[in-house]
Amino acid sequence: MIDLSKYTKELSKLFSTAGNILIICHINPDGDSVGAQLALYHYFKSKGKSVSLMAPNNLQEFLKWMDGVDDINIFIKDRKKCRTLIENADLIVMVDFNQPNRLGESEEPVLASKAKKIVIDHHLNPENFADLIISDPTKCSTSELVHELICNVNGTVFMNRSYAEALYVGIITDTGNFEHGAYSSKTFRIVADLLDTGIVKEEIINLIYNNFSSDRIRLQGFALNQRMVVLPEYRSAYIYLSKSDLKEYNHVKGDTEGFVNMPLSIKGINFAALFIEKDNFIKLSFRSKGKFPSNEFASQYFSGGGHLNASGGEYFDSLENTIEYFLKALKENVWRF
Numbered sequence: 001m002i003d004l005s006k007y008t009k010e011l012s013k014l015f016s017t018a019g020n021i022l023i024i025c026h027i028n029p030d031g032d033s034v035g036a037q038l039a040l041y042h043y044f045k046s047k048g049k050s051v052s053l054m055a056p057n058n059l060q061e062f063l064k065w066m067d068g069v070d071d072i073n074i075f076i077k078d079r080k081k082c083r084t085l086i087e088n089a090d091l092i093v094m095v096d097f098n099q100p101n102r103l104g105e106s107e108e109p110v111l112a113s114k115a116k117k118i119v120i121d122h123h124l125n126p127e128n129f130a131d132l133i134i135s136d137p138t139k140c141s142t143s144e145l146v147h148e149l150i151c152n153v154n155g156t157v158f159m160n161r162s163y164a165e166a167l168y169v170g171i172i173t174d175t176g177n178f179e180h181g182a183y184s185s186k187t188f189r190i191v192a193d194l195l196d197t198g199i200v201k202e203e204i205i206n207l208i209y210n211n212f213s214s215d216r217i218r219l220q221g222f223a224l225n226q227r228m229v230v231l232p233e234y235r236s237a238y239i240y241l242s243k244s245d246l247k248e249y250n251h252v253k254g255d256t257e258g259f260v261n262m263p264l265s266i267k268g269i270n271f272a273a274l275f276i277e278k279d280n281f282i283k284l285s286f287r288s289k290g291k292f293p294s295n296e297f298a299s300q301y302f303s304g305g306g307h308l309n310a311s312g313g314e315y316f317d318s319l320e321n322t323i324e325y326f327l328k329a330l331k332e333n334v335w336r337f
């Protein structure tokens with residue numbers, strides 16, 4: 001457990017002296033990154049600060065209903081405006097990532113900016129690319145971490161409905177609706193405060209989880225039926241989807257979200273991988289149950305990282321060769337499963 005109160009003085013100073021604040025989430029933003037970003041946004045706005053938002057690339061459909069998302073500027077869609085926001089910022093807050101390459105194509109201008117930079121994140125092993133790095137891997141989500149920091153700076157619990165909605169989305173998406181991850185009794189105490197603002201959890205869950213197209217559900221069926229390989233000898237299973245598979249099911253961004261978790265519900269399976277064929281590389285997602293460090297596996301073999309039980313990486317080769325390489329990597333780790 002990290003004593004976050006040690007950051008209060010420095011954060012208070014950075015927040016109060018900043019003229020223009022820019023908050024940035026990571027590339028392919030998930031619910032926690034956008035949740036933490038919007039929570040900070042609602043906090044700064046309530047304090048009358050000048051605050052802007054940026055994402056390296058597009059948001060997924062299931063997040064587009066949240067209060068404040070329309071104010072998120074997308075770097076790859078509006079480079080000129082985003083470069084101006086980066087240049088004019090005197091404080092940049094980056095949330096839910098700890099490696100500069102998660103800024104995507106905005107990495108170069110952000111790193112070159114003269115603004116003070118803060119990273120707020122809950123992944124292991126942060127890289128040193130900001131003036132202040134607040135990293136707490138014991139938190140279930142960056143959203144939970146942001147809330148504690150804001151309350152410390154505020155001197156008392158900060159809360160309003162839009163802020164609560166953003167934090168709730170961050171917490172449920174990073175814990176699979178309280179199924180996995182580092183949530184604690186403290187998380188539930190925070191959630192109690194969030195629900196007291198009047199947010200309707202059933203509505204939020206419907207917007208996040210029950211908002212799929214029929215194509216997406218059919219793709220899920222196809223992936224499980226035709227593209228899942230179970231390897232009992234490694235207590236592992238993987239799913240692979242080629243570009244043409246995705247095309248056949250009219251795939252849109254976000255459709256394969258959650259697929260990697262499915263093999264873990266098979267009895268005896270402790271490690272699951274998902275391979276998605278992109279234009280010139282393969283994107284990998286990993287999930288594990290128990291002690292197997294999926295993040296070490298991701299970083300050792302697939303230039304990636306993440307959490308103990310949820311990680312990802314990439315490999316610049318064909319789908320076939322990537323799977324072959326993955327099987328070799330499993331073999332080298334057989335003693336760990």
Ligand code: 5GP
Nearest residue numbers: 285286303304305306307310311312313314
């Ligand atoms: P997902 O499988 O949902 O895309 O990613 C799960 C987690 O793995 C993310 O929260 C992130 O921490 C990590 N992750 C995914 N892809 C990468 C990657 O390419 N590099 C690194 N360092 N982490 C990744």
Ligand code: MN
Nearest residue numbers: 032096142174
């Ligand atoms: Mn997160």
